[in-house]
Amino acid sequence: MKYYSLNHKAENTSFKNAVVKGLAPDKGLYFPENITPLPKSFFDNIQNLSNTEIAFQAIKQFVTPDIPEQVLKTIIEETLSFNFPIVNLSEHISTLELFHGPTMAFKDVGARFMARCLGYFNKENSNEVTVLVATSGDTGGAVANGFLGVKGVNVVILYPSGKVSDIQEKQLTTLGNNITALEVDGVFDDCQDMVKRAFLDEDLTSKMQLTSANSINVARWLPQLFYFMFAYKQLHKKHENIVFSVPSGNFGNVCAGMMAQQLGLPIKHFIASNNENNVVTNYLHTKEYKPKPSVQTISNAMDVGNPSNFIRIKEIYKNNFDSLKTNLSSYSFNDIETKKALKEIFDNYNYVADPHGAVGYLGCKAYLKDNKNSHCVFLETAHPTKFLDVVEEVIKEKQLLPKQIQAVIDKEKVSTQISTYNELKQFLLNK
Ligand SMILES: *Cc1c(COP(=O)(O)O)cnc(C)c1O
Numbered sequence: 001m002k003y004y005s006l007n008h009k010a011e012n013t014s015f016k017n018a019v020v021k022g023l024a025p026d027k028g029l030y031f032p033e034n035i036t037p038l039p040k041s042f043f044d045n046i047q048n049l050s051n052t053e054i055a056f057q058a059i060k061q062f063v064t065p066d067i068p069e070q071v072l073k074t075i076i077e078e079t080l081s082f083n084f085p086i087v088n089l090s091e092h093i094s095t096l097e098l099f100h101g102p103t104m105a106f107k108d109v110g111a112r113f114m115a116r117c118l119g120y121f122n123k124e125n126s127n128e129v130t131v132l133v134a135t136s137g138d139t140g141g142a143v144a145n146g147f148l149g150v151k152g153v154n155v156v157i158l159y160p161s162g163k164v165s166d167i168q169e170k171q172l173t174t175l176g177n178n179i180t181a182l183e184v185d186g187v188f189d190d191c192q193d194m195v196k197r198a199f200l201d202e203d204l205t206s207k208m209q210l211t212s213a214n215s216i217n218v219a220r221w222l223p224q225l226f227y228f229m230f231a232y233k234q235l236h237k238k239h240e241n242i243v244f245s246v247p248s249g250n251f252g253n254v255c256a257g258m259m260a261q262q263l264g265l266p267i268k269h270f271i272a273s274n275n276e277n278n279v280v281t282n283y284l285h286t287k288e289y290k291p292k293p294s295v296q297t298i299s300n301a302m303d304v305g306n307p308s309n310f311i312r313i314k315e316i317y318k319n320n321f322d323s324l325k326t327n328l329s330s331y332s333f334n335d336i337e338t339k340k341a342l343k344e345i346f347d348n349y350n351y352v353a354d355p356h357g358a359v360g361y362l363g364c365k366a367y368l369k370d371n372k373n374s375h376c377v378f379l380e381t382a383h384p385t386k387f388l389d390v391v392e393e394v395i396k397e398k399q400l401l402p403k404q405i406q407a408v409i410d411k412e413k414v415s416t417q418i419s420t421y422n423e424l425k426q427f428l429l430n431k
Pocket of ligand 1: 105106107137138139215247248249250251252253254301302356381382
């Protein structure tokens, strides 16, 4: 598969190049040239297929021939070594738990897949690649864990000081080896801006191969389409009119769901559920896309003021506002509403959600009000104990820490503090 840049100035390129470069030379995001739907029989019989078989069929066209089929099978088997269960809450609402991976965040799948692709591409050359990644919370841990020990790859993570949870911070600052954490005096957007600037800085790019592991990278973004198929596999015999409510920040996940739909997955509608960072909610109401500085919330992995994948969503709908609006609704909720939802989910269904999942739940409720014959699946994108303070305060019940979390909680944080772009640059040059 070839990829083109959404800025339409750079040349089309291979999957390999798109992964290694991250962003096109004209600064555009890469997008696949073609999307060939899978046969209807694939979806009709999906309950008979294993997750790895589903994933293989779904992503094959996007990554071959750069990744040969046999290698792809192995990459997928290693990536998907945990479960993706549906938990049914009510007749109209289920949740898809995406937190059973090593860092208990849905980003584990994309990070593990991308790390293995990059590891494969690196086998053939001896140049080191530096993965530079900005995180608002969960990306850092998932990327750090996914890339830990991958030969020829160094990972540098930028995170906003004091604005990620304690457990998230531990997950990205305690691994060592080929992973370094930079603690930025600022908010997530400052981290993201620094990373973007580094990619454009010839002083750096002439000396090192930089790439991104944010969802702008196609190898991080595309595997997320598996989730929607795994949910459909578990639900389609029981429910019609399946809609997904996706707690959204950079909009990579919901955009991957739309790719699954393009592949033929019968999804009726998407809901992008936002916290108070509501650029897209506003866009769907006003038709005006107005990025703004991010505000801090209790669902911090969604504190994004200018979602980088939104341009891919527009591409899927050929920049047609009306056809996008038919397929996507968006709602925004504040922290008070989110806490109330956490409590409601616990009281009514005896289920402990995390703040991101709670925003997704609220998106389901808002949509179902006017669409009563749908079944809404909200994605549980992180394990509740990653947001222990909020969750325990609201539901007033002590949570047991899962083994993945226990493993990092007592480790010592190692990070380097920076506050300006120049400090980042010096750090990279001196590495
Ligand atoms: C990253 C993240 C999100 C947002 O996903 P996007 O693909 O950036 O929209 C939601 N919830 C959690 C827990 C996350 O880590």
